[in-house]
Amino acid sequence: MTKDKRTLIRPEGLPPTASWPVVTPIMPSVVYASETPDALDAQYEGRVAGYTYAREGHPNADVLARRIDAMEGASGGTVMGSGMAAVTAVMLGLLKAGDHVVGGDQLYGRSLRLMTQDLPRMGITTTLADPTDAQAMAAAIRPETRMILIELVSNPTLRVADLAGIAQVARDRGVLLVVDNTFTTPRAFRPFEHGADIVIHSVTKLLAGHSDVTLGYAVARDAALQKAIYDFAVTTGMTASPFDCWLAERGLATFDLRFDRAEANAAHLADHLAGLKGVKRVLYPLRADHPDSSRARAILGNRGCNMMSFELEGGRAAANAFAAAAEGIAFAPTLGDVGTTLSHPASSSHRALTSEGREALGIGEGFFRVSVGLEEPGALCDLFAHAAQASQG
Structure with missing residues (x-):
């Protein structure tokens, strides 16, 4: 059947071309159409790749995530709407009431607030300890401790964590080690090579680099943990703007x-x-x-x-x-x-x-x-x- 042009309010895809754009296009579409319900099932079940609804993922976010993955020596990372969205998705995507978290005592101010005020309201207890002293971090661990969160170089006093000692403690005690790599970036340091289980970035900062983007990124070494982080981010609407992702990708070039x-x-x-x-x-x-x-x-x-x-x-x-x-x-x-x-x-x-x-x-x-x-x-x-x-x- 020939399509009635009177019903074609939306364009039918991009014009055919034998060439391709050198620069990633900005793709702000909120929704993506599928041929049939069976085709949509195939996407959701992972049998074919495709996009459905931008809150669940879109091309610009995935292009940026793959770029940062490559820098960190990782795969499957998720880009979110801010650095604090990434911190929150890691914590609330992986923790539950009754769990305990140990944090460095010189985290970014909003991370400290999350640790000391918001997580306790949700039944997740927290302890802050000196990350320059692995024994102090070890002493803060309890039987219910699930996670350690540190910045390798602390904000704002630039103390340097005893990462080797903390990573050993985390391995010995079966605790996840989360490293916020915003200050150091993968140019200076790659946490997965030193025992981290999860890496976080405020892409807003050095990675994007021009004070015109608000984005975050989180990646876990374990695919099941990454899926839990992604699911929480999607459910709570931590969606990254396609335009911000495009700007950040451009920033990574320099x-x-x-x-x-x-x-x-x-x-x-x-x-x-x-x-x-x-x-x-x-x-x-x-x-x-x-x-x-x-x-x-x-x-x-x-x-x-x-x-x-x-x-x-x-x-x-x-x-x-x-x-x-x-x-x-x-x-x-x-x-x-x-x-x-x-x-x-x-x-x-x-x-x-x-x-x-x-x-x-x-x-x-x-x-x-x-x-x-x-x-x-x-x-x-x-x-x-x-x-x-x-x-x-």
């Missing part, structure tokens, strides 16, 4: 170049800041005065990454003066942009903690975290020197 330049700038800026008046301390993993420098070099080699932190003398007043004087540097609670960004954890990522809790972690009112970007290094150092001078009043 990722290695961006990472290397930002990393070199960070090492240079850290050394420069350490010699400025008014700067109490500087934290960068490869500096000899970093408390975990030996471990950082053993784990990361010469990869110090692009994040650094420093503390000013003078507390909040000095912090206000520094931020105001650092013209051209975005004062913003983010990281991984092409430009350098300045973050004040006490007023942003860790504001939910008490002042005593922040001080216990080494986060005072004069403490800043810096995501170093791609600027000319000499100009960047000059700007920070000017701001440090202004912070002294």
Whole structure:
């Protein structure tokens, strides 16, 4: 039967072509049509590949996930709507009431909130311990412990976890080890090669790299665990935008170049800041005065990454003066942009903690975290020197 053109409101696929696009097309379609109910059954049962409804997956998300899979030496990862969506899907997709989780005590602020406030409401108990001390992590494990969550390099004090020790503890005790690899990225470190069971990324940050994307990614070594993470993400609507996935894929094309330049700038800026008046301390993993420098070099080699932190003398007043004087540097609670960004954890990522809790972690009112970007290094150092001078009043 010839199709009646009066009913063809939607186009019938793409025009035929003997060539193909060099750039992945953006595919924003929410729904995908199938020939018959039997054909749809074949898709849902995994006998043929295909898309049905974008909440369950779409081409742009899968293209991006496969790119990150390759970087991490993984397969089957899932892209979600944010980094915290990835953290949440891993935890709530794999845990149940009565389970216990051990977390590093210097996780990202919202991860800490999830651990200390939200999971307990759901009957999942939590304990925070020092990830630089594998024995402290081991002592926090209980018979009902199901998972350990750490960041290899912590946010925002850049402490380096004893990953070898923690991985051994996790293996010995039959506990899943989850590593948030956002700060280090697979350019510097691949957690699966060091005993991790699950890897998480906030793709929003360094991987996408331009502050115009909000995405997350999670992948498990075990396919059954990955299916549980995926099912939870789909059920709760943690869908990634096709356009954001397309932007992130584009960002990955320059990722290695961006990472290397930002990393070199960070090492240079850290050394420069350490010699400025008014700067109490500087934290960068490869500096000899970093408390975990030996471990950082053993784990990361010469990869110090692009994040650094420093503390000013003078507390909040000095912090206000520094931020105001650092013209051209975005004062913003983010990281991984092409430009350098300045973050004040006490007023942003860790504001939910008490002042005593922040001080216990080494986060005072004069403490800043810096995501170093791609600027000319000499100009960047000059700007920070000017701001440090202004912070002294």
